[in-house]
Amino acid sequence: MVSTPLDVQLVDVTKRYGDLEAVRRVSLDVRHGEFHSILGPSGCGKTTILRMIAGFIEPTEGQILIGGRDVLGVPPHRRPTSLVFQHLALFPLMNVYDNIAFGLRMRGVDERETTRRVTEKLDLINLLGYERKRIDELSGGERQRVAIARSLIIEPTVLLLDEPLGALDLKLREHMKEELKAIQHRVGTTFIYITHDQGEALAMSDRIAVMRRGAFEQIGTPADVYERPDTPFVAYFVGENNAFAGTAATVDGEMAALDAPVGRLWARNPARLASGTRALLFIRPEKVAIGAGDGVENRLQGSLQEVYYEGLVVRTRVRLAEGTELRLALPNTGASALPQTGQPVTVTFAAHDAYLLPEPSV
Amino acid sequence: MASARLTRLVYVLYIGTFLSFLYLPLLVVALLAFNANPMPAFPWKGFTLGWFGEVFRDPLMMGAIGNSVLVGLGVVALSVPIGVAAAFLLVRYDFVGKGALYALVLSPLITPGVILGVSMLIFFSDLGLQTGLGTTVLGQSSFIISFVLLIVSARLQKFDPALEEAAQDLGATPLRAVWRITLPFLRPAIVAAGAVAFLLSFDNFNTTLFLIGNSATLPIQVYSAVRLGLSPKINAVSVVFILLTVSLGLLVEFLRREERRPASRPEEMLPWATAGPVPVPAPAAAAPSSPHDR
Amino acid sequence: MTIRRRNARTVGLLLIPVLAWVLLLLVIPQLRMLDISLRFRLPFDQVGTAADVHTLSNYIEFIQEPLYWKVFVKTIYAALTITVVSFIIAFPIAYYLAKVSSGSWRRRLLVLILIPFWVNEIVRTFAWLLILTEQGVLNQALRALGLIQDPVSYLYRDSTVTLGMAYAYMLFMLFPLFAVLDSLDFSLVEAAQDLGAGNARVLRHVILPHALPGAIAGGIMVFMLSVGTYVVPDILGGKGAIWFVQIIYRRFYDALNWNLGSAFSFVLLALSMGFVAIVLRIFGLSVRRAIRS
Numbered sequence: 025m026v027s028t029p030l031d032v033q034l035v036d037v038t039k040r041y042g043d044l045e046a047v048r049r050v051s052l053d054v055r056h057g058e059f060h061s062i063l064g065p066s067g068c069g070k071t072t073i074l075r076m077i078a079g080f081i082e083p084t085e086g087q088i089l090i091g092g093r094d095v096l097g098v099p100p101h102r103r104p105t106s107l108v109f110q111h112l113a114l115f116p117l118m119n120v121y122d123n124i125a126f127g128l129r130m131r132g133v134d135e136r137e138t139t140r141r142v143t144e145k146l147d148l149i150n151l152l153g154y155e156r157k158r159i160d161e162l163s164g165g166e167r168q169r170v171a172i173a174r175s176l177i178i179e180p181t182v183l184l185l186d187e188p189l190g191a192l193d194l195k196l197r198e199h200m201k202e203e204l205k206a207i208q209h210r211v212g213t214t215f216i217y218i219t220h221d222q223g224e225a226l227a228m229s230d231r232i233a234v235m236r237r238g239a240f241e242q243i244g245t246p247a248d249v250y251e252r253p254d255t256p257f258v259a260y261f262v263g264e265n266n267a268f269a270g271t272a273a274t275v276d277g278e279m280a281a282l283d284a285p286v287g288r289l290w291a292r293n294p295a296r297l298a299s300g301t302r303a304l305l306f307i308r309p310e311k312v313a314i315g316a317g318d319g320v321e322n323r324l325q326g327s328l329q330e331v332y333y334e335g336l337v338v339r340t341r342v343r344l345a346e347g348t349e350l351r352l353a354l355p356n357t358g359a360s361a362l363p364q365t366g367q368p369v370t371v372t373f374a375a376h377d378a379y380l381l382p383e384p385s386v
Numbered sequence: 387m388a389s390a391r392l393t394r395l396v397y398v399l400y401i402g403t404f405l406s407f408l409y410l411p412l413l414v415v416a417l418l419a420f421n422a423n424p425m426p427a428f429p430w431k432g433f434t435l436g437w438f439g440e441v442f443r444d445p446l447m448m449g450a451i452g453n454s455v456l457v458g459l460g461v462v463a464l465s466v467p468i469g470v471a472a473a474f475l476l477v478r479y480d481f482v483g484k485g486a487l488y489a490l491v492l493s494p495l496i497t498p499g500v501i502l503g504v505s506m507l508i509f510f511s512d513l514g515l516q517t518g519l520g521t522t523v524l525g526q527s528s529f530i531i532s533f534v535l536l537i538v539s540a541r542l543q544k545f546d547p548a549l550e551e552a553a554q555d556l557g558a559t560p561l562r563a564v565w566r567i568t569l570p571f572l573r574p575a576i577v578a579a580g581a582v583a584f585l586l587s588f589d590n591f592n593t594t595l596f597l598i599g600n601s602a603t604l605p606i607q608v609y610s611a612v613r614l615g616l617s618p619k620i621n622a623v624s625v626v627f628i629l630l631t632v633s634l635g636l637l638v639e640f641l642r643r644e645e646r647r648p649a650s651r652p653e654e655m656l657p658w659a660t661a662g663p664v665p666v667p668a669p670a671a672a673a674p675s676s677p678h679d680r
Numbered sequence: 681m682t683i684r685r686r687n688a689r690t691v692g693l694l695l696i697p698v699l700a701w702v703l704l705l706l707v708i709p710q711l712r713m714l715d716i717s718l719r720f721r722l723p724f725d726q727v728g729t730a731a732d733v734h735t736l737s738n739y740i741e742f743i744q745e746p747l748y749w750k751v752f753v754k755t756i757y758a759a760l761t762i763t764v765v766s767f768i769i770a771f772p773i774a775y776y777l778a779k780v781s782s783g784s785w786r787r788r789l790l791v792l793i794l795i796p797f798w799v800n801e802i803v804r805t806f807a808w809l810l811i812l813t814e815q816g817v818l819n820q821a822l823r824a825l826g827l828i829q830d831p832v833s834y835l836y837r838d839s840t841v842t843l844g845m846a847y848a849y850m851l852f853m854l855f856p857l858f859a860v861l862d863s864l865d866f867s868l869v870e871a872a873q874d875l876g877a878g879n880a881r882v883l884r885h886v887i888l889p890h891a892l893p894g895a896i897a898g899g900i901m902v903f904m905l906s907v908g909t910y911v912v913p914d915i916l917g918g919k920g921a922i923w924f925v926q927i928i929y930r931r932f933y934d935a936l937n938w939n940l941g942s943a944f945s946f947v948l949l950a951l952s953m954g955f956v957a958i959v960l961r962i963f964g965l966s967v968r969r970a971i972r973s
Contacts, residue, residue: 109551527701
């Protein structure tokens, strides 16, 4: 197997502010050409990590290597990284051309070469002809692209993006996700992208590191993280999830049963929990069906509470006999007409779609 | 509604009276400057520009104007750099004793000009410095720097530090980032502060009185003339003085209006932000004249 | 937002000019002034010798000599009066400017008020001198109207000086008040009215509290200018009138008694700072907020 070089490596990086540990012994390997995200709620430390890679903060402990070199003590303007700021930080007194050209001018590139490369970048982001426009004349999406072009033009080893899509409205955000991915493919630069929006992370990344309270809980591909979460936090944070609490029983190789208030449920047991352990059973809304499915291990009775028509999916809440509420996300195929709210329904899901994770101790 | 109209009427009357009270003395001064009466009083004896002629031929008066300009320029040259440095220091950095320093740099604003003049006179004489234009520059700067500091730091606080970080991230050394990004942003404030500094210096009396020695600036010269006796010549030079300071004041106002334009945070760059509110002489920060006794 | 880079070198570099200014032009001179005020006035050759000891004699003289003390009190009293009067007169105008007027009329009115503000204190005082002298405009007008027979001497009275001071310094109250009233969100007033407050109550509970920082900033400035006034009493008061800064000036230049003059200066400084401290303490504001407004 050919091993791809590592553009960024964090080795047991810790950042402490007085007694507070913002980042706790974090290790990360980012491969060359990868689109790697760090996903986590606000305050989990992801921005701190990004700024440590960029050089604005120094780690208290641990090592950071960029392109194989230890960058301890190297100031930001001498690191082979480029940061796209959350609010973009475009220079308001300069036009588009000067903003993008800034990095080249700092490096003493001559004007003709600069013009050539700026034009090339403008073409890449589809803003040819915008050279003289001032920043406040641009729309949100256009500014976004200028910021990225400005950072890419200096050909950094790795591009760091700090939740750049937060200020955009929904449609634009969706569009920018595709654009970013396309740009990254075309240019081939390694991207490290931090966000709290799991939709962004899942859509764009090659790999995701899910972060919580200063530490990574799981690193994997979007599918890994979504389908096979390692911890309850990841299970909840990435996408929506239903959970049943109970005690593991009858462990049978890969599968196990959970004794829950609602009854006995069957699921996968990837964590190899022993019988008698307190556990949570997770099942994704889209894996639950309405109606009496055949040959499906888990079948529950309940009543339909609410239906939310969202166009792409139809979400419903079902209240089960003993009080738990289950969320379903049904595809809008129109195939099955739903019963009236308040009516009894049967919901089913397969054991191999559900999984057990240990109940969190905290 | 009748009562609203009445209120408005009362307001208008009140303000009208106030304005008349403000302007009347000045109009009297201006008018009598053109009166061919050896005393600055009525009756009106004909229109003349002779008093102005006397002013322009008076070497002391013209010299005083020249000195005022020189001192003003000196004060600007000294105050603006130090004021900008102080603004950066206090807005950006934390350090031991910052609170005390903050109090010290703002203290001249509440120190009567006399005190500044007297204390520096004593100190300079200890050092063997002769009073004159140089000591006047130093003396006036002592409090004018505080004004520069206020004006510049008000703008500096609106600066998004992420811009400097972005510049560094793109390869600029910290110093270059400040030079290319932060200072251009501060330029309107720096220019306005320079104009304010000049105006404050031009108008200053109480501090200058102790430090000017044998020379004179315009306020000092006018004061001496008044002490010597009333003459329409004083009216004439007053008119000149008024024209100079009012033009300066209008310039300062214009510059401060300019200053309210580009904001640096993207959220602030909205179409209506550039229309700007009514430009107010932000009082403590830029009372176009100084509380330091003109 | 502070960039908390513990970049000691930059802080050090910036501190050099700032500390030079603060120490060389402010702290050391004023300390030296204090020092001189605590010494005797000695002939040149005796300075620095054994006779040059520290003494409170200058301050004692200040307290004991009734003239000095009376002048001091008079100055404070006048300054306080002017401060209060300025507030009363300026407040409605500031309110009108901030809340009632609008648009280009407001801008023009502001400029109209600013213009006399820019005129030098000396010129403005001279203007009053012209009006008030025996041959001055006021007397001439009154005689022409037949209201008086002989010219009245308006000058050389304390009340005249006070008037002149008010004229000179009132605008320093107007602008801070205007700024702070401008920042008052009018919907607060409307909300209070909606909840049943009449005009007087709205004034007391909504407007005045909001205006307080501005009033304090303006009040401090007016007070400081008034106690430190020199030109106005000198021009309008004539040789008879004595106000505090004049005493200082005369000690320095006429009597060449720098020691006594310094003592008085220091008293003035203490007064000025003390006033500010007391006002801020009473109204519970920090120095920073008052300066900002």
